[in-house]
Amino acid sequence: MRQEILRLEKIVTAENGVMLLNHFNLHIFRGEIMGLIAISRHGLESLIELICRNVPLYYGSVYFDEKLVNSYALSPLTRNKVAVIEKQFSLIENLTVADNIYVMRRGFKKYIIHSKTLNSQFKMFAMDAGVDLHGEQQVQGLTYYEKCVVELLKAIIGGVKLVIIRDISNFISTTDLIKFHQLMQTYTGSGVSFLYICNHHQEAYSICDKICLMENGKALKVLGKDEFKEEKILPFTNEFYKNYHERQALPQWMNDFPWVYRGKKGEGFDNEKPQTPLKNGQRVLEFCNVSSGNINKLTFDVKAGECVVLLDKNNTVYIDILALMNFERKPQQGQILLNGEVLAKKAFQTLGFIPEKPIRNLLFKEMSYFDNMCFTADKKLRPFWMRSAIRKSIVKEYEPIIGPDIHARDITKLSIQSLYSLVYYRIHLQNPKVVICVNPFFEGDMAMRLQIRNLIKMLLDKKMAVLILAVNLSDSLLIADRLLVLEKGTLINELYSGEYHKLTENPQ
Template identity: 20%
Template sequence: MSTVPVAEARQLVKRFGATVALDHADLTVLPGHTHALVGRNGAGKSTLVSILTGLSEPDSGTVQLDGRPAPGLSDRDAWRAKVACVYQRSTIIPELSVAENVMLNRQETRGGLIRWRSVRRQATELLERWSVDVDVRRMAGELGVEQRQFVEIARSLSFGARFVILDEPTAQLDGAAITRLFRHITELQRQGVTFLYISHHLDEVYEICDTVTVYRDARHVMTAPVAQLPKADLVAAMTGENAVTAETRATSVKKGLRPVLEVRELSLDSLYHTVSFDIAPGEIVGLAGAGGSGKTELAETLTGLRKASSGSILIGGDSPRPGDVPAALAAGIGFVPEDRHHQGFVPEMSIADNITMTVMDRLGPGVFVRAGERDRLAGAMITRLEVKTPGPELPVSALSGGNQQKVVMARALAADPRLLVLITPTAGVDVRSKEFLLGKVAEAAAQGTAVLIASDELDDLRLCDRLLVMVHGRLTTELPAGWQDRDVVAAMEGVDLDA
């Protein structure tokens, strides 16, 4: 295999006004590798990807692909033949079939008419070539996240690119899907494909990547073989500080009081069955489970996004109307959904409007909102969550991923909820933002708020007072604080380590 780098960036500088997005940054990606790029939000990763894919040009510095200078920005065909990016937010068009997405703008025609049989045949051959098992006649909107990613990878390879950038590819995948993705990456590596893997999940870096590059504050900090780099040193490089093991959280559970949440014999079709548990004031309960366990659907039922087929939910002794989000909000539930892009905020609305949208009744009479009251509450929450913004009027879409998630958390906390329901609350955020958000959860619990965290991210669950594990729709295990990772993983997989 050639030793010429598939991508080489040297001394890249990129400014946006007074903001320095890249400060003499370097990157070298060798052929056949899966090369990780990690760093906190704002470290410069997105700007680098934009330059490596020909969407923007550096102010200074050079980019070479396969040992040759990168094409001009206007030569899109030349860029597509060299590099592709599969973004966290899919570029697949849901209203078109898989075949139409794969062969978009490349359909064979005769007499000005598209030869659909030929299009489907070519798309099928292409997907088979890259080991993607998807019916090309299906509407793309029917595909799951994992299938969309595989289709996007195959489509990019069909243009000739053998260098693929994966941007947070596991952010919306469960454990089984992540395993399949890694298997697919390994197989494509054997076929000569090179990957740049961008992720906040350091365990994934150690599982799938050969080399890791760290960016911090717009600069290249280090590049090292993954096998030779202790995790503590990687975290220290990302944060600029020595990694410190967090102490166990002092519990805030207020015993002897009626539970804030009482779930009894709750079931929903084939998703989960006869689930019962309580959460006391100030208690943080984790809900863990692999894909198909039912944990996400159960959490969404508590918030009114789904309606249980049987059983009961009591919040502070009252039973909100099942399957009714406004009723759940009125009962005192604050909610951070699984996917902030589709469920967490309205992108073009201001930060202030996003933070206060669930407490509009407190901001004025009837349908009228007192702008001063809104801005006062939003300002207080921006300060509390340390959202980095020039002002509350900025659209949420202009924020980094970590700050967007802070806005979602701010809205959940704005109403001083009795119960916080959080689904993978730190998905797609950097290490520091993750610690900050979980710290705010602990603060809320210390003030008496009951908390449910549904996640398969073990870092999300470490501050919990106890952990409930679901397997195939049923609660199977309860673990007290102080559990070991192997115990949780075994419980999630339905494995008895003592057997």
């Protein structure tokens, strides 16, 4: 009989009178990878907290390692042997790998730390995992992938029985993700279980043994391995994946990374004449033989009204691109042109930036919706804040689109959907020539990703050039006019919408 690691029975949780988990059920067995796809993210934070710590319940029971650890009658607030791996790492940056794993572990009581002993112990685990890491390395110098490996080894060494992997494909490269999946499968053979939280069913299909579909705090359905089919998932995915004609074939080098729909003969663009939109359009942004940091002689352009996705297989060049576009540094070689002229600080008003997690990084809680939306308007119109006639004109133009939210004084009371719209309407009002989006679909559930896609289309309709810096292709192909694939800082392939299948036929 299989050993049960986690069982959630009819769990009900609430906060401030709002129900978060609604009779939620989940079973995870020893050595199993359970996928979790949140169609909406409502209740997800409560679920993760509940698995890690035995917090109070309104109803239901929690069994961990086949023992009752929490119930509506008694919640001891104890911790379970669970680790979470996400982009916000729990590692201490200015300590070594060995110190993070051993010294910072709960229960470590030694007053004298023998670094050589700790390093040698870690070396054995690293060799078993097949990773090139050393205990004396500083965490702050590690890549995202290496930090994920350290977090995983820390969990294994600490005796963790369940590891929660959260949205990992949003911050490590495609190449590294394949390696991490292989590492996960290695440890399932040792009895470690995983809860793999992601946004895409194809991603979950590639690694999981079962998949739980979650929406509004409910577990809608659990799919077994034999049910990993398109027709099984489509009824639960709202409008986002209902149109087959919008899907693309994947390149050969992503055969082991298949969560963007591959397409079939006779379906979608495979059966159509390849389109080459905007080939003769005006070039707005041009990188001409640019080298800087990890960028190596990079040449590409983005045209007005075009969406170009820059996919870096190694996840190394995006910081360099942003530094160049923000005027934090100059190219070591080559030129960056904006409307045919060398990019200079005076052109900053013609650039728009949407960072990862924009509602945390771009919005001001103490300002109203309208003031947040108009925050960058003075880039184009200096006396903007003094001219009430212009402000009234903006309200008249945008109120039919935005609705009553435009009059909101306290944006903290608005929904996440409204706040995301606010970010993009700010850019729409600013009307820059080029918009650079960093991982725009990060952490979005299916409904949110559909909304973001439509907001990006709104910018394109205004003839803005949109450059998406993407770690994976999960949603980007649905909006892209062109895909640029980078490897080791160099452009290795360029394809227009409708030509993605050529990467499968001619792998690079």
